[in-house]
Amino acid sequence: MNKMSPFGLLISYEEALALIDEHTKPTDRIEEAPIEEAVGRVLAVDLVAEADVPGFDRAAMDGYALRAQDTFEASPMKPRVLKLIEVVQVGESAGKSVGKGECTQVSTGCLIPRGADAVVMVEYTERSDEDVVVKRPVYPKANIAPRGEDIEKGETILERGNLLTPAKVGVLAALGRRSVQVYARPRVAVIPTGKELLEPGTKLEDGQIYDVNSYTLVSIISINGGVATRFEVVPDTTEDLKKAVKRGLDYDFIVFSGGSSVGERDLLYAVIKDLGTILFHGVQIKPGKPTLFATVEGKPVFGMPGYPTSCLSNAYLFLVPTLRKMARLPERSERKVKARLAKRIVSASGRKQFLPVKLREGLAYPVFKESGDITSMAGADGYLLLPVNVDVLEEGREVEVILFD
Amino acid sequence: MNKMSPFGLLISYEEALALIDEHTKPTDRIEEAPIEEAVGRVLAVDLVAEADVPGFDRAAMDGYALRAQDTFEASPMKPRVLKLIEVVQVGESAGKSVGKGECTQVSTGCLIPRGADAVVMVEYTERSDEDVVVKRPVYPKANIAPRGEDIEKGETILERGNLLTPAKVGVLAALGRRSVQVYARPRVAVIPTGKELLEPGTKLEDGQIYDVNSYTLVSIISINGGVATRFEVVPDTTEDLKKAVKRGLDYDFIVFSGGSSVGERDLLYAVIKDLGTILFHGVQIKPGKPTLFATVEGKPVFGMPGYPTSCLSNAYLFLVPTLRKMARLPERSERKVKARLAKRIVSASGRKQFLPVKLREGLAYPVFKESGDITSMAGADGYLLLPVNVDVLEEGREVEVILFD
Numbered sequence: 166m167n168k169m170s171p172f173g174l175l176i177s178y179e180e181a182l183a184l185i186d187e188h189t190k191p192t193d194r195i196e197e198a199p200i201e202e203a204v205g206r207v208l209a210v211d212l213v214a215e216a217d218v219p220g221f222d223r224a225a226m227d228g229y230a231l232r233a234q235d236t237f238e239a240s241p242m243k244p245r246v247l248k249l250i251e252v253v254q255v256g257e258s259a260g261k262s263v264g265k266g267e268c269t270q271v272s273t274g275c276l277i278p279r280g281a282d283a284v285v286m287v288e289y290t291e292r293s294d295e296d297v298v299v300k301r302p303v304y305p306k307a308n309i310a311p312r313g314e315d316i317e318k319g320e321t322i323l324e325r326g327n328l329l330t331p332a333k334v335g336v337l338a339a340l341g342r343r344s345v346q347v348y349a350r351p352r353v354a355v356i357p358t359g360k361e362l363l364e365p366g367t368k369l370e371d372g373q374i375y376d377v378n379s380y381t382l383v384s385i386i387s388i389n390g391g392v393a394t395r396f397e398v399v400p401d402t403t404e405d406l407k408k409a410v411k412r413g414l415d416y417d418f419i420v421f422s423g424g425s426s427v428g429e430r431d432l433l434y435a436v437i438k439d440l441g442t443i444l445f446h447g448v449q450i451k452p453g454k455p456t457l458f459a460t461v462e463g464k465p466v467f468g469m470p471g472y473p474t475s476c477l478s479n480a481y482l483f484l485v486p487t488l489r490k491m492a493r494l495p496e497r498s499e500r501k502v503k504a505r506l507a508k509r510i511v512s513a514s515g516r517k518q519f520l521p522v523k524l525r526e527g528l529a530y531p532v533f534k535e536s537g538d539i540t541s542m543a544g545a546d547g548y549l550l551l552p553v554n555v556d557v558l559e560e561g562r563e564v565e566v567i568l569f570d
Numbered sequence: 571m572n573k574m575s576p577f578g579l580l581i582s583y584e585e586a587l588a589l590i591d592e593h594t595k596p597t598d599r600i601e602e603a604p605i606e607e608a609v610g611r612v613l614a615v616d617l618v619a620e621a622d623v624p625g626f627d628r629a630a631m632d633g634y635a636l637r638a639q640d641t642f643e644a645s646p647m648k649p650r651v652l653k654l655i656e657v658v659q660v661g662e663s664a665g666k667s668v669g670k671g672e673c674t675q676v677s678t679g680c681l682i683p684r685g686a687d688a689v690v691m692v693e694y695t696e697r698s699d700e701d702v703v704v705k706r707p708v709y710p711k712a713n714i715a716p717r718g719e720d721i722e723k724g725e726t727i728l729e730r731g732n733l734l735t736p737a738k739v740g741v742l743a744a745l746g747r748r749s750v751q752v753y754a755r756p757r758v759a760v761i762p763t764g765k766e767l768l769e770p771g772t773k774l775e776d777g778q779i780y781d782v783n784s785y786t787l788v789s790i791i792s793i794n795g796g797v798a799t800r801f802e803v804v805p806d807t808t809e810d811l812k813k814a815v816k817r818g819l820d821y822d823f824i825v826f827s828g829g830s831s832v833g834e835r836d837l838l839y840a841v842i843k844d845l846g847t848i849l850f851h852g853v854q855i856k857p858g859k860p861t862l863f864a865t866v867e868g869k870p871v872f873g874m875p876g877y878p879t880s881c882l883s884n885a886y887l888f889l890v891p892t893l894r895k896m897a898r899l900p901e902r903s904e905r906k907v908k909a910r911l912a913k914r915i916v917s918a919s920g921r922k923q924f925l926p927v928k929l930r931e932g933l934a935y936p937v938f939k940e941s942g943d944i945t946s947m948a949g950a951d952g953y954l955l956l957p958v959n960v961d962v963l964e965e966g967r968e969v970e971v972i973l974f975d
Contacts, residue, residue, distance in 0.1 A: 256766030361661030
């Protein structure tokens with residue numbers, strides 16, 4: 166085999182996903198998050214209520230707490246007159262017990278004083294000095310929200326694995342928690358390789374370009390539940406790549422960009438084969454064929470293609486589902502819109518195709534220029550995924566566009 | 571009018587939104603963000619390319635750079651033999667110019683040496699020592715990606731207002747930017763009021779509950795492009811509320827929770843009326859009727875209802891669109907699913923209704939208990955919005971559920 170020869174047997178996208186799935190697992194690392202920062206995190210414990218919420222019977226309306234029996238015969242024509250013995254404010258406890266013929270003024274949310282078993286709404290009363298005129302009967306428990314109505318002590322109110330929405334964060338606050346155990350976000354080492362790559366902000370010499378992929382990868386990782394650490398560009402030498410892999414093993418997950426396509430300079434395959442197990446190298450997908458997946462000391466390692474479009478499209482197709490699984494997040498919720506193709510598409514035969522498109526007035530315009538470009542992705546609103554067995558899609562055909570975030 | 575009397579005229583949800591829209595505007599504050607942290611931010615400037623990307627003609631394939639004319643008569647039967655004068659690595663510049671009958675070995679991404687005008691793919695050649703046997707003709711410019719192919723100098727490549735996706739962050743890197751001007755996130759003061767409220771983590775006395783709303787509000791603000799600062803609970807006194815409003819004016823936007831429903835303790839209305847302009851107080855919506863919107867010194871002030879469900883549902887309905895507009899973010903992309911009602915719903919006549927539901931096997935189960943609960947929202951997968959003019963929805967009827975994040 167020529168040393169610059171192309172890949173051997175390519176596997177299908179679905180086989181690639183299955184292999185990744187087999188060799189990755191959801192994180193078991195747990196950390197404590199303050200509830201102010203818990204939204205979007207994944208709960209790592211079942212949450213059992215240690216107390217009733219609310220912890221007391223409370224008024225559900227503004228009015229007067231009283232003994233329901235005292236009102237049974239009240240009517241607008243024949244009102245009952247009760248003696249006002251106290252005014253209780255929200256957040257206070259009542260000093261006096263409500264006896265027969267008595268009442269206590271309460272506002273919504275107030276604790277119900279001892280002795281009282283109902284609240285009459287202020288609208289059905291009249292007040293004069295210490296007398297309250299009640300014009301309607303109320304039933305026992307009327308307008309009282311009982312202790313534990315919201316959450317009962319002992320109840321498992323949130324479960325391990327729950328994604329913490331704003332409302333679920335509210336439950337944590339209602340239970341009096343200041344912080345909560347959540348699963349740690351997977352830490353991802355993002356390692357750009359290639360000696361032609363320079364850090365943005367430095368001056369380019371002939372033949373050099375700025376590193377793009379590590380920045381797009383850091384971005385996509387950070388919006389999909391991971392914490393990315395970007396390494397400085399690693400030159401393509403066996404020694405440097407080995408060192409980078411070893412440093413990367415401090416993280417949960419390693420992603421190389423560049424270094425996985427064919428060429429004399431591409432040593433990543435050999436280095437990783439030496440340190441771990443290659444699970445696939447080459448997928449029936451366009452762009453992004455030369456994607457590599459391996460494990461080293463049990464940690465997943467991706468080798469993404471060096472071309473920006475290929476790297477990013479494979480990040481959407483492989484990295485995002487893997488990362489979200491490791492983070493225990495639900496699958497990325499894809500927003501999809503239907504559109505008609507603005508022009509005929511000839512697909513890559515025998516490869517699944519990721520085709521960025523721009524949307525204008527219900528039409529989808531393919532914007533793919535070259536895999537080497539970043540602008541084709543940047544100018545796109547979303548992408549089509551064309552199945553392996555589709556060769557041609559005619560202009561005007563309805564397609565489903567998956568929108569970028 | 572009784573001092574505990576209900577609201578005056580309620581306005582419709584649509585009128586309320588229009589009033590908010592009239593009195594809020596997208597932020598003009600700009601800040602610099604490192605590109606590693608720019609994803610999800612909104613670009614505050616047009617971005618004009620200051621250089622071509624790539625900055626040089628480069629090889630699109632692994633092979634040999636040569637003069638196309640030298641290959642015009644090459645064929646597998648009558649190959650042309652060229653002299654290999656140099657091997658150029660990616661990232662290097664070529665030392666030698668390619669003359670007639672000569673070639674230079676290049677890899678994908680390599681700068682094309684002076685003199686060469688095409689690249690022949692390695693697959694169509696054979697090499698022996700310093701000779702390269704070329705078996706096919708190539709056309710001028712074949713397998714060369716020209717300078718500026720991705721981005722042309724002077725081109726406006728990203729526009730003010732663009733949401734920075736991972737691909738657009740890649741464009742920034744490709745242009746050599748280390749940081750970029752983005753619109754600042756709106757800073758929101760979240761102010762809980764009510765003397766019955768305690769901070770989570772402290773011990774409750776009779777009649778007290780933990781503050782829930784400021785935590786749900788902080789959560790929903792942080793996932794919708796804002797930066798929330800949570801104030802400590804403010805007691806319901808005129809003096810304390812005034813101080814809180816004044817402190818809140820250091821922020822772009824103030825959100826009070828609690829303090830806007832009817833009751834003797836509710837002074838927020840009076841305090842804000844005194845300091846600014848009330849635009850509405852009371853909306854035809856359930857739950858969440860007692861929502862207040864005002865401006866103080868030109869800054870928007872929301873008074874959210876104190877009940878957790880009401881507060882949070884109104885946050886989805888009013889706060890999120892307002893915040894995203896101020897942050898210059900696109901509208902929240904609502905994920906929607908169709909489901910059938912698991913039971914008959916009797917709607918609140920004359921009020922738009924926000925109805926949290928749980929989804930199980932294609933059925934939507936209403937989970938609303940009381941506005942005072944937080945669990946009805948926490949246990950819900952999403953919500954229905956029932957129009958004002960709907961009174962009853964029958965079991966089995968198809969509805970559209972808007973999913974929570």
